[in-house]
Amino acid sequence: MAVAEIIITPLGTASPSLSKYVAKVHKVLERYKVKYQLTPMSTIIEADTDTIFKIAKEMHEVLFEEGIQRVVTNLRIDERRDKELTMEGKVKAVMEKLKGE
Amino acid sequence: MAVAEIIITPLGTASPSLSKYVAKVHKVLERYKVKYQLTPMSTIIEADTDTIFKIAKEMHEVLFEEGIQRVVTNLRIDERRDKELTMEGKVKAVMEKLKGE
Amino acid sequence: MAVAEIIITPLGTASPSLSKYVAKVHKVLERYKVKYQLTPMSTIIEADTDTIFKIAKEMHEVLFEEGIQRVVTNLRIDERRDKELTMEGKVKAVMEKLKGE
Amino acid sequence: MAVAEIIITPLGTASPSLSKYVAKVHKVLERYKVKYQLTPMSTIIEADTDTIFKIAKEMHEVLFEEGIQRVVTNLRIDERRDKELTMEGKVKAVMEKLKGE
Numbered sequence: 001m002a003v004a005e006i007i008i009t010p011l012g013t014a015s016p017s018l019s020k021y022v023a024k025v026h027k028v029l030e031r032y033k034v035k036y037q038l039t040p041m042s043t044i045i046e047a048d049t050d051t052i053f054k055i056a057k058e059m060h061e062v063l064f065e066e067g068i069q070r071v072v073t074n075l076r077i078d079e080r081r082d083k084e085l086t087m088e089g090k091v092k093a094v095m096e097k098l099k100g101e
Numbered sequence: 102m103a104v105a106e107i108i109i110t111p112l113g114t115a116s117p118s119l120s121k122y123v124a125k126v127h128k129v130l131e132r133y134k135v136k137y138q139l140t141p142m143s144t145i146i147e148a149d150t151d152t153i154f155k156i157a158k159e160m161h162e163v164l165f166e167e168g169i170q171r172v173v174t175n176l177r178i179d180e181r182r183d184k185e186l187t188m189e190g191k192v193k194a195v196m197e198k199l200k201g202e
Numbered sequence: 203m204a205v206a207e208i209i210i211t212p213l214g215t216a217s218p219s220l221s222k223y224v225a226k227v228h229k230v231l232e233r234y235k236v237k238y239q240l241t242p243m244s245t246i247i248e249a250d251t252d253t254i255f256k257i258a259k260e261m262h263e264v265l266f267e268e269g270i271q272r273v274v275t276n277l278r279i280d281e282r283r284d285k286e287l288t289m290e291g292k293v294k295a296v297m298e299k300l301k302g303e
Numbered sequence: 304m305a306v307a308e309i310i311i312t313p314l315g316t317a318s319p320s321l322s323k324y325v326a327k328v329h330k331v332l333e334r335y336k337v338k339y340q341l342t343p344m345s346t347i348i349e350a351d352t353d354t355i356f357k358i359a360k361e362m363h364e365v366l367f368e369e370g371i372q373r374v375v376t377n378l379r380i381d382e383r384r385d386k387e388l389t390m391e392g393k394v395k396a397v398m399e400k401l402k403g404e
Contacts, residue, residue: 005142009312009375012319016181016373019191023198038195039140040188041106041177046141053259060251060279069284070319072312075277076142077262080117082271087141090120094139097124110211110274117214117272150363158356161380170385171218173211176378178363183372207344218383221393225400240397241342242390243308243379248343278344282319289343292322296341299326 002079003087004052005042010063011070024066025059035087042074046087052077103180104188105153106143111164112171125167126160136188143175147188153178204281205289206254207244212265213272226268227261237289244276248289254279305382306390307355308345313366314373327369328362338390345377349390355380 008025010018026043029036032055035046043059045052052075060073078085109126111119127144130137133156135148144160146153153176161174179186210227212220228245231238234257237248245261247254254277262275280287311328313321329346332339335358338349346362348355355378363376381388 003141009314011312011314011321012316014315014317016183016315017194018314019194020198022195026195026199037140038192039138039143039145040104040147040191041145041179042140042142044140044142049259049262053255056277057251057255060281064281064283070280070282073277073279073281075258075275075279077275077277078142078272079262079266079275080272081266082117090141091139093118093120094123094127097121098127110213112211112213112220113216113218114214115216119213150360154356154360157378158352161352161382165382165384171381171383174378174380174382176359176376176380178376178378179373180363180367180376181373182367205343218385219396221396222400224397228397228401239342240394241340241345241347242306242349242393243345243347243381244342246342246344280344284319292343293341295320295322296325296329299323300329 001046001085002049002052002077003044003046003085003090004075004077005044006056006059007042007074008059008063009072010068011072013068021063025062028055028059028062037087044087049077049079102147102186103150103153103178104145104147104186104191105176105178106145107157107160108143108175109160109164110173111169112173114169122164126163129156129160129163138188145188150178150180203248203287204251204254204279205246205248205287205292206277206279207246208258208261209244209276210261210265211274212270213274223265227264230257230261230264239289246289251279251281304349304388305352305355305380306347306349306388306393307378307380308347309359309362310345310377311362311366312375313371314375324366328365331358331362331365340390347390352380352382
């Protein structure tokens, strides 16, 4: 399992409001059985690397179908093989260190 | 107001476990009166751009004081001047679009 | 065609020197017929989106085979469909605007 | 010394062509005595951390003065304190490893 962050940015949209595009992109996730979290700056997902790349590719494609001519996609994957990496576990580990001090 | 995402990565740490470093960095935020959110992939803050850069600089510095020799800092700032941009408002706008369909 | 930037970061490496890992990752490109450029901060490639994702996935995998336990991969894809986007063209367009002033 | 990568993205520009904005942002560098490199995906600079943050802040500001209402700025700083980090040195170290094999 890996944890990844995806940001899809449409360029040349005339309006600086992008939430309708973010929503379109976000709907891709409904077709996958993965844990995800919408944050103010990105979408975070928890899945194996193959699935993450598959989802990122699909999310990158969505806005072209909406007539957008240029899309910038940022994908950041954090994968660990010596122990399980999960969205919940990552936050919990930091919170415990903060409380322990 | 702007919304920003900060990721501080220490390199050459011997162990791949980084939560204790993330916690050290995160404590910088306690000294500032800003809204923030710890996500599985980053720290998100809401502040004016000057404050964001000040906090990022301080967070970037923290791990060198812990003996780390190399630090990579990722800062992503999203600023809008035609209307107020907030962490809560950004997520809410997307959720409303998702419900509206 | 799209232009993409890839950064593969091994965590928990003991030494903060990463060039030998960057070299291992970079060698993946020799197996592909794509244009690429090594910059001080990343590897930039020019290819269709399918190939970019395929290369990024392979680059992300390489360091685990070297015994690294945690890898963070940053991929940034810039794709445009109303006109051809190339590495050379992108830089040239900016240089022309700079000279034109 | 540190090496940093900066990407300034204007949102809501009507046209997906951004080179004129990139050129405006790039001109900020002429006022500083720092080494820099324009790549197909970013601007890379070599400077101390204070100067990097100062430049990034100024670059982030430029497009608002051009009437843009929303700007996303990506800054990635790579700083090392056990030895000098330079743009040239980083690329050279990787090239040597590639030749050595």
